[in-house]
Amino acid sequence: xxxxxxxxxxxxxxxxxxKSLKCEQxxxxxxxxxxxxxxxxxxxxxxxxxxxxxxxxxxVPSRFSPECPNSSLLNLHLHALQPEDSALYLCASxxxxxxxxxxxxxxxxxxxxx
Amino acid sequence: DAKTTQPTSMDCAxxxxxxxxxxxxxxxxxxYVYWYRQIHSQGPQYIIHGLKNNETNEMxxxxxxxxxxxxxxxxxxxxxxxxxxxxxxxxxxxNNRKLIWGLGTSLAVNP
Numbered sequence: 001x002x003x004x005x006x007x008x009x010x011x012x013x014x015x016x017x018x019k020s021l022k023c024e025q026x027x028x029x030x031x032x033x034x035x036x037x038x039x040x041x042x043x044x045x046x047x048x049x050x051x052x053x054x055x056x057x058x059x060v061p062s063r064f065s066p067e068c069p070n071s072s073l074l075n076l077h078l079h080a081l082q083p084e085d086s087a088l089y090l091c092a093s094x095x096x097x098x099x100x101x102x103x104x105x106x107x108x109x110x111x112x113x114x
Numbered sequence: 115d116a117k118t119t120q121p122t123s124m125d126c127a128x129x130x131x132x133x134x135x136x137x138x139x140x141x142x143x144x145x146y147v148y149w150y151r152q153i154h155s156q157g158p159q160y161i162i163h164g165l166k167n168n169e170t171n172e173m174x175x176x177x178x179x180x181x182x183x184x185x186x187x188x189x190x191x192x193x194x195x196x197x198x199x200x201x202x203x204x205x206x207x208x209n210n211r212k213l214i215w216g217l218g219t220s221l222a223v224n225p
Contacts, residue, residue: 004157042201042215043158056212090157102148103213105157 004106006091012112015081021109023074023091031096032074033103034066037088049074050096081113118202118216125222126196132189134219136202139183147178148203148213149187151196158201161187192223 004025013019023032031050035043048056049068063085065077074091088110092103119137126132138147148163162169162176164185169176175188189196199218206212 042218045212048212092157102160102163103158105159107155107157 004091004093004104006089006106006109008109009107010110010112012114013078013081014114015083017081018077018079020078021076021089021091021111023076023093023106024072025093025104026072027093027104028071029093029095029104030071031094032068033090033092033094034064034074034076035090035092035105037090037108043090047076078111081111083113086111086113117214118204120200120202120216120219122217123220123222125224126189126192128194128223128225129191132192132196132221132223134187134189134200134202134221135184136187136216137184138202138204141182141204142206143182145204145206147176147182147185148205149174149176150201150203151198152201152218153195153198161200163205192221194223194225197221197223 007022011019033048034046036046037043045058046060047066052068052071063080067075067077088108090108091106094103095101146163146165149161150158151161152158162171162174164176164178166178168178176185178185199220201218202216203213
């Protein structure tokens with residue numbers, strides 16, 4: 001199974017709402033990632049978890065709160081978002097360590113903030 | 115961290131080879147070159163990577179110049195399903211997690 005799944009596929013939320021994005025993988029990968037992608041731009045790294053611990057936070061605003069309940073699951077909790085946060089949110093996973101590896105991406109959640 | 119530059123867009127006829135160039139003139143000796151592609155409305159997909167030597171897999175070939183300042187991704191027989199944005203990326207050895215993405219080349223494969 002080389003699949004990363006993300007739910008929901010689409011999400012519309014108001015600026016006062018609280019919502020969560022979910023990501024799951026069953027490849028035994030120990031690193032998981034959240035990216036944000038705006039239209040016609042490359043993905044931007046937001047967070048990296050390694051062995052269920054947050055290892056990279058790319059200065060993301062606190063209205064985005066990641067959580068890694070276990071090695072297969074990754075959540076992104078959203079609160080008080082702004083319209084400019086509307087984007088495609090991608091989850092990825094990879095082996096952690098070693099000389100070379102690849103990141104497997106999910107299909108993304110298309111988020112619209114109204 | 116090294117950065118990459120790529121053409122904004124390219125066209126290729128179906129069945130012909132697609133050659134996608136990438137410039138990474140500031141690359142360091144410990145930085146790998148990776149290629150990913152993103153088909154419309156999907157997540158990025160890994161294609162191939164290399165450090166110094168040319169590499170080939172079932173999807174593509176990667177040619178890296180001897181000075182490592184540029185590389186070319188070759189899709190030997192492009193199909194309509196290869197229409198996508200292709201990203202040239204560098205990754206620092208020892209930092210397994212962070213990829214430095216280029217802006218990508220939008221490849222259109224035409225019938």
